[in-house]
Amino acid sequence: MHELVTLPIKPGAPQGDMMGEKVIVCEVGPRDGLQMAKTRMATATKTRWIAALAASGLPEIEVGSFVPVRVIPQMADTAEITRRAVLLPNVTIVALAPNLKGAQAAYENGAHRVSVPVSVSEGHSRANLNRSPAEQIAEVARIVTWVRAQPRRMEIEGACSTSFGCSFDGRIPVANVVRVAAGLAEAGVDMIGLADTVGYAHPALIREIVRAVRAEIGPKLDGLHLHDTMGLGIANALAGLEEGVRNFDAALAGLGGCPFAPGASGNIATEDLVFMLESMGFSTGIDLDKLIATREILAHGLPAETLHGQIARAGIPKTFKAAA
């Protein structure tokens, strides 16, 4: 058991004076954003988009999923996309893989990190992976064993899906989230993220679950993956931030959606998250203008998709970094 470590916002900190504390934003648009898209983005466009995202300063990009083409046709080019993406400078390239076979493909194509989903809820686990949570943790252990035996180092992340609620099972007992996270830590992953897969979280729940999981696995609890389905995504990120989380997934233009909520937006919008973090004085290393400019590639590459995100519509206000 580790000590509960919370890093609350410095009380009364003046605006823009968070001492530039680093927060890592991982762009998951090319993976989580596109897998629900109505049309398929061309490989050349995807490559150009990922390069532009990296050039805006994003430190991590999740570029695709190593899953069977029949399951998610949008991810058919993940091998090629990954091989090109890892040539980009100064960016950690992440690929999702639901099983050992996928993790092996991620490794063979040069991914810097493989993210393996484990559903906390039984219902989502069965529907998404056709395995129980315990069976999937065993698969993660097999992945760890295989990856550690390879000559090249590849990071392994365990991603706890449905940590804050499930459209099948409803509320998820905190103990179940803690148990899955502990199982992943024991399996030997490098880092563990908690995902609000269906957007059911609220700020008090974020605080409660982050604290409970951190009390069990300590700093292995690395990041949050939040959706804005109910409009609370950015507030949930703030709650996580105030609990000391310094790594957040997000998707440009809030891409993603949820199969169980037609018309709803998806992931939290990267550009709005970056705007909040930088406004509060955190340092993301991301050029917000350049990041917003990459929406153009998205608009042309996926013309049928609604682009969410407020800051791009409203324009960056004149107070942003006025003092910098």
Next chain:
Amino acid sequence: MHELVTLPIKPGAPQGDMMGEKVIVCEVGPRDGLQMAKTRMATATKTRWIAALAASGLPEIEVGSFVPVRVIPQMADTAEITRRAVLLPNVTIVALAPNLKGAQAAYENGAHRVSVPVSVSEGHSRANLNRSPAEQIAEVARIVTWVRAQPRRMEIEGACSTSFGCSFDGRIPVANVVRVAAGLAEAGVDMIGLADTVGYAHPALIREIVRAVRAEIGPKLDGLHLHDTMGLGIANALAGLEEGVRNFDAALAGLGGCPFAPGASGNIATEDLVFMLESMGFSTGIDLDKLIATREILAHGLPAETLHGQIARAGIPKTFKAAA
């Protein structure tokens, strides 16, 4: 000088266990939401909408502005709307008035509370009221004197516009917000609200300014009026909530917009705010289903308007009040 009073979220409070602490949500859609609308909502529709809002349990509704018709044609029926609204049971009816003449009209038509805007920034004050902030505080003092001399009690709120930034003047020194709030307190208003008129606030700035103003005027600092222009509205509400604020303005469907940000959304969406508050265990007294149902009236009454707000699109999740 009063003691700094903060009421942080109970650390580690289980979900749905905020002991039902009350938070007041004031619906400002009929005023701030409609004044920017492309078309005018018919008086009969407005009356029906306000009645439906009250029936959903909203404790406070800002129903209109007593301003010259040539300035805001959408508010031409404020007198009639106010007279009808004050007949509704269990709801405080608020009307905005920029000057003594408007406050007198609010009184004569039975408003329970008059809200008087005072811009903290010189630029916005000149553009919106054609007066300096100091001149407008003097006008508030005249309103207080007049209202207190009447036989009926009417509450007076001072609303500090552009407290978190201004599209004319940019960043606003904290000392200026404190000075205007102190001036309003000295003028004798019953309560003071801070408004993010153009949506420039971020959570750290909310904390900083709420603390500074409360240190000066204590519990007279009553509420926050937040816009979602940059996508941070609900996160800003959370920051205010964590600083102990228990009164928030909001507009159904995020109506409102900003003349300086075409396409941007307006006020924070009442339904999303209520969803967050109730999910966290606060008690608003509002029936979320009934509240969301009133969007229908809005959709028919203002067909040209885009309805924002996420919870209505996504549907209330099954975890909401599942334990209740």
